[in-house]
Amino acid sequence: MDAAGLTQLLSPDGWALLGALPPYDESRAMVLSDRLRRDGVNPDLVSAALTQSRLRAKAKDKFDDFADGMLFTQAGLEQSTRLVVGARHARRYAAAGCTRVADLTCGIGGDAMAMSALGLPVLAVEVDEMTAAIATVNLRHFPEAVVRHGDGLALDLAAEGIDGVFSDPARRSASGRRRHDPAAYTPSLDTVLALRETTPALGVKVGPAIPHAAVPEDAEAQWVSVDGEVVEAGLWFGPLAPDGPGRSALVLRGAAATMLRAPEGELPVAEVGPVGAxxxxxxxxxxxxxxxxxxxxxxxxxxxxxxxxxxxxxxxxxxxxxxxxxxxxxxxxxxxxxxxxxxxxxxxxxxxxxxxxxxxxxxxxxxxxxxxxxxxxxxxxxxxxxxxxxxxxxx
CATH class of the missing domain: 3.30.2130 (VC0802-like)
Known part of the structure; x- marks a missing residue:
């Protein structure tokens, strides 16, 4: 979807069309497209609306019914945080007493939505203009949330009244391949980690394949799974890691949440032995x-x-x-x-x-x-x- 398609989609007629579309069905999409075009609907609008309908259907796994009122890009949806996980991110900032959080790489605004839902004022910054526009749409119900198009790393955090920072660096190349090397993130992990020198309450979402050697000693590193799928790792610093540095696992299954944390000192060494019952x-x-x-x-x-x-x-x-x-x-x-x-x-x-x-x-x-x-x-x-x-x- 280009800027012209987004503009048409956000018009009263475009928004009404998107809301009136039936649940997305891949096998019926071409027939529906042809019918809308024959009815005189602008072809660019038809394409944009059906693309959003398809992405909304895919987004149900991450955003549940909230997806029906959101807009997406393919890349933004793939990297976005699941709502159930974003809510746990937000709770860390609320528990730490943060009064204004900067989401420096907000994407389509998923994490900023979760923070705003807890009443946290959020400054959401996105370097891509189209994605920033989509984040503005997705955060329209939260008056305390501000979306800005620009480079989040260029912010003067003190001047903006920021006392908590979150970042989810891009981990895919232009061709769509995953980047597992933290130095190849955009922005690089080291660049983001430097922010904790001025803003101790720093949280960074990273790929779950991050090697343990790349985890800073002062971080709480938590790997998260949802219904059996490992979805992310998070690095949490300062007041966002109240139990101090270490490694932990958060297992979310349905409504249940189980957390396992490495004890202080050496991990116990498991024995190796024959197959049991x-x-x-x-x-x-x-x-x-x-x-x-x-x-x-x-x-x-x-x-x-x-x-x-x-x-x-x-x-x-x-x-x-x-x-x-x-x-x-x-x-x-x-x-x-x-x-x-x-x-x-x-x-x-x-x-x-x-x-x-x-x-x-x-x-x-x-x-x-x-x-x-x-x-x-x-x-x-x-x-x-x-x-x-x-x-x-x-x-």
Whole structure:
């Protein structure tokens, strides 16, 4: 969508058209487009409205029903913070007593919306003019929020009355590829981190693949997952990290939230041992934060391999930080052996999990050529240096 398309979309007729469109259906989009054009609707407006309808449908996962009143860009939606996570960002600033927060790279305004919803005055700055205009639309219901087109790093924070700073640097190249090196963020992570010298209440959203070596010693680094998907890591400084520096994992599942934090001093070292009666798959946020040994301790278990994040135990002790399975069978990996075992169980629908193996699940599923009515789950992994298959069922 270009500036002309956005202008038409924000006109009374354009906004009315967007609101009147039926729920987005990819299979019907072309038919609907043709009908609107035949009815005399400007083709640019039709294109802009259908694009927004498609993006709103995709945004439901992040913004729920709020998506129906928002505008998006593809890149802005991909990088935007889920509402449930943005609300937790906002609570940190509110709890720290911040009176005005600057969101230096606001994108489409998702985090600024969450902060404004808590009553925090926000100055949202975006370097891209089109995206800044869209953020203005998305923040229109919050009179305390100000959107500005410009370079957030050029702000005079003291003159603006800013006592809290948030930044979500761009982590994709112009071609859309993810950037995992913090030095390649836009702006770079080091550039953003320099702000904590003048504004201690600094929060930075980073990619969950950030290496632990890149995390500053004075940061609380928290990896966050939502319903099993690791969505981000956050670096929090000063009053935004009331428990001090360290690593933590926040696991959000439905309405439940579970937090795991590294203890002071050395992490406990988990034992490595044979497969027991149960297998536990730690949540991705726990794995990214390097806290698998704490889950092993909680379920009274041990690792299958020192370098692989599967935990096994002899007795059942579940955790909100892991998914637990009952182990039904263990065998060395071999296509013929596995096919026979699954056919004997009448398995036709198979879930394949893997860690520490180069096997491609979709290729394996085709090679197994299963037929039957039963369902099963197999785990492909390495145990004591050899490739093994565990047949399991969820507890």
């Amino acid at each position: 149960y297998l536990h798959e730690p949540d991705g946020a726990v794995i990214r934060s390097g806290l698998v040994s704490l889950v092993a301790q909680e379920v009274q278990g041990r690792l299958l391999d020192r370098t692989i994040a599967y935990v096994t135990s002899d007795t059942l002790a579940t955790s909100d930080l892991a998914t637990s399975y009952r182990v039904l069978d263990v065998m060395p990996f071999g296509l013929k052996r596995l096919r026979t075992a699954l056919r004997e169980r009448g398995v036709g629908r198979l879930t394949i999990k893997k860690r520490g193996t180069a096997v491609v699940p979709e290729q394996l599923r085709k090679q197994l050529d299963l037929r039957g009515d039963a369902e099963a789950t197999v785990v492909l992994t390495r145990i004591a240096g050899s490739q093994q298959v565990l047949v399991v069922e969820p507890v």
